Amino acid sequence: MSYRAKVPKPTVKRLSLYLRELEHRVEQKQPTISSRQLGDALGLTDAQVRKDLAYFGQFGHPGIGYDVTNLVDRLRKILGTDRTWNTALIGAGNLGRALMAYGGWQQRGFDIVAVFDQNPDLVGQWLENHRIRPMSDLAMLVKERDIRLAMIAVPADRAQEVADRLIAAGVRGILNFAPRRLDVHQAVSISSVDLALSLEQLAFQVSLGLLGSLDEDDD
Amino acid sequence: MSYRAKVPKPTVKRLSLYLRELEHRVEQKQPTISSRQLGDALGLTDAQVRKDLAYFGQFGHPGIGYDVTNLVDRLRKILGTDRTWNTALIGAGNLGRALMAYGGWQQRGFDIVAVFDQNPDLVGQWLENHRIRPMSDLAMLVKERDIRLAMIAVPADRAQEVADRLIAAGVRGILNFAPRRLDVHQAVSISSVDLALSLEQLAFQVSLGLLGSLDEDDD
Numbered sequence: 001m002s003y004r005a006k007v008p009k010p011t012v013k014r015l016s017l018y019l020r021e022l023e024h025r026v027e028q029k030q031p032t033i034s035s036r037q038l039g040d041a042l043g044l045t046d047a048q049v050r051k052d053l054a055y056f057g058q059f060g061h062p063g064i065g066y067d068v069t070n071l072v073d074r075l076r077k078i079l080g081t082d083r084t085w086n087t088a089l090i091g092a093g094n095l096g097r098a099l100m101a102y103g104g105w106q107q108r109g110f111d112i113v114a115v116f117d118q119n120p121d122l123v124g125q126w127l128e129n130h131r132i133r134p135m136s137d138l139a140m141l142v143k144e145r146d147i148r149l150a151m152i153a154v155p156a157d158r159a160q161e162v163a164d165r166l167i168a169a170g171v172r173g174i175l176n177f178a179p180r181r182l183d184v185h186q187a188v189s190i191s192s193v194d195l196a197l198s199l200e201q202l203a204f205q206v207s208l209g210l211l212g213s214l215d216e217d218d219d
Numbered sequence: 220m221s222y223r224a225k226v227p228k229p230t231v232k233r234l235s236l237y238l239r240e241l242e243h244r245v246e247q248k249q250p251t252i253s254s255r256q257l258g259d260a261l262g263l264t265d266a267q268v269r270k271d272l273a274y275f276g277q278f279g280h281p282g283i284g285y286d287v288t289n290l291v292d293r294l295r296k297i298l299g300t301d302r303t304w305n306t307a308l309i310g311a312g313n314l315g316r317a318l319m320a321y322g323g324w325q326q327r328g329f330d331i332v333a334v335f336d337q338n339p340d341l342v343g344q345w346l347e348n349h350r351i352r353p354m355s356d357l358a359m360l361v362k363e364r365d366i367r368l369a370m371i372a373v374p375a376d377r378a379q380e381v382a383d384r385l386i387a388a389g390v391r392g393i394l395n396f397a398p399r400r401l402d403v404h405q406a407v408s409i410s411s412v413d414l415a416l417s418l419e420q421l422a423f424q425v426s427l428g429l430l431g432s433l434d435e436d437d438d
Contacts, residue, residue, distance in 0.1 A: 007427055010229070016419050080426035087418070095317035099414065102314075104398055108415050109422070149421060173425040175418050179323055186431045189424035193417050196323050198410055199306070199394050200235050202368060203328070205408035206392040207299035208226055212405045 011052045015079060017042050018052070022072045034065035081109045086146050088171070090162050091153035092117040092125075092132050095177055099153055100128050113145045118158070135165065142169040149173045156180040163190075230271045234298060236261050237271070241291045253284035300328050305365050307390070309381050310372035311336040311344075311351050314396055318372055319347050332364045337377070354384065361388040368392045375399040382409075 035046040060066040076082045115130040123134045159178035173189040254265040279285045295301045334349040342353045378397035392408040
C-alpha cells in the first residue's frame with residue numbers, strides 16, 4: 001500500500017501527534033472526538049485535522065466526530081506501529097550510547113537489534129545488552145535480523161559512507177544524526193535530526209520575540 | 220523588535236534553511252537570487268519563499284531577484300546570528316557529552332559557557348574545557364555569564380524541574396532533549412528535540428512508501 005506523492009510531509013509529521021493524542025483519549029475511555037477537539041489539543045485548526053485525516057480515508061461524522069478506538073486502529077495499521085521495527089544503531093560513541101540509554105524505543109515499537117562501530121577498540125565490547133559489531137558484519141546482520149531502519153550516530157565525515165553501506169545492505173529507512181546532508185538518490189526514506197539546527201531555530205524564536213513552543217506547527 | 224504573532228512557526232523553521240543556502244551563494248559570489256532559484260534549492264515553491272521573506276520586509280525585484288549579500292545581512296540581523304549566544308548545558312550524562320562533542324556550536328554562533336549536573340559524582344569533573352557545576356550555581360552563573368539559552372539533557376522525570384529553574388534564573392530560550400512535554404506558561408521560547416518521534420516519523424515514511432528526505436517541508 002503506497003500513499004506516495006499524495007501525503008504531504010507536514011501531514012506525515014503531524015500523524016505522530018494525532019496518534020499520541022488519540023491513544024491518550026483511548027486511555028481516558030473517550031468514545032468519540034471532533035476535529036475541533038483534536039485540533040485544540042494540538043494547536044491545529046479543525047480544517048487542518050480534517051484535511052490530514054482525509055488522506056487516509058478517515059472522515060468524521062458531523063455532530064459526532066471520529067470514533068476514537070477505530071481511528072487509532074486504522075492509523076496504527078497505516079503507520080506500521082502495530083508491528084515492531086528492527087533497528088540498527090551505527091556508532092557507539094557518546095551519541096550512540098545516549099541513544100541506547102534514551103529508553104522508550106521498545107514502547108514506541110522499535111527494537112534495536114544490533115549496534116555497529118568501525119573502531120576496533122569498541123568492537124566486541126558490550127553496550128547495554130548488545131555486543132558491538134564491526135561494520136563488516138552489517139550486510140549479514142541486516143538480512144539475518146530483518147533490520148528495516150537504522151540510526152546513524154557517527155562523525156559527519158563518515159555519514160555518507162555509512163548511509164551508502166546501509167542502502168546496499170537493504171535498510172529501508174535512515175535516521176541521520178550526523179550534521180551532514182546525505183545524498184541517497186530516493187533509494188530509501190531518510191530523516192535527519194540536526195541538533196545545531198534545533199538550537200538555531202530556538203535562537204530565532206528568541207530573537208523574534210516568539211514565546212511558547214515551536215513544536216506545534218500552526219500552518 | 221518583535222514580530223510576535225506575525226511570523227508563523229513553519230516560517231521560523233525555514234529561515235535556517237534560507238540563511239544556509241544564501242550563505243552558500245555568497246561564498247560562490249552569486250550577486251542575486253530569484254525566489255524560484257532559492258525555492259528549487261530547498262524544495263519549496265517560489266510563492267512560499269516570497270511569502271516567508273515578505274514577513275521580514277524583504278522583497279525581490281521582478282526579473283532580478285534578491286540581492287544575496289543584502290538579504291544575508293538583513294536575515295542575520297533579524298535572527299540574531301550576528302551575535303554570540305551564551306548557552307548552558309544541563310546534564311553531563313551520555314547525551315550531554317554527545318552534545319558537547321557535537322562540534323559546530325561555535326561556528327553557528329553558540330558558545331556553551333557552563334555545564335551543570337545534579338549528580339555530586341560528576342560535579343567538579345571536567346567535560347571538555349568546562350568544570351561541571353552543581354545546579355545550585357545555576358542562578359548565579361546565568362546572570363554572571365549572560366546565559367540566554369539552555370539545553371536540557373537530563374532524564375525525563377527531572378526535565379520540568381530543570382526548566383522551572385532555568386526560567387526562574389532568567390534564561391530566554393530552552394531546547395529540550397528530554398522525552399517530556401514541558402509546561403512553561405509562555406514564559407520563554409522553547410523547542411523540543413524528541414528523538415523517538417523522529418524515528419517514528421521515519422517509520423511512517425517507510426510505511427507510506429515515501430522515499431527521499433522528510434527534512435524539506437513541502438507545504
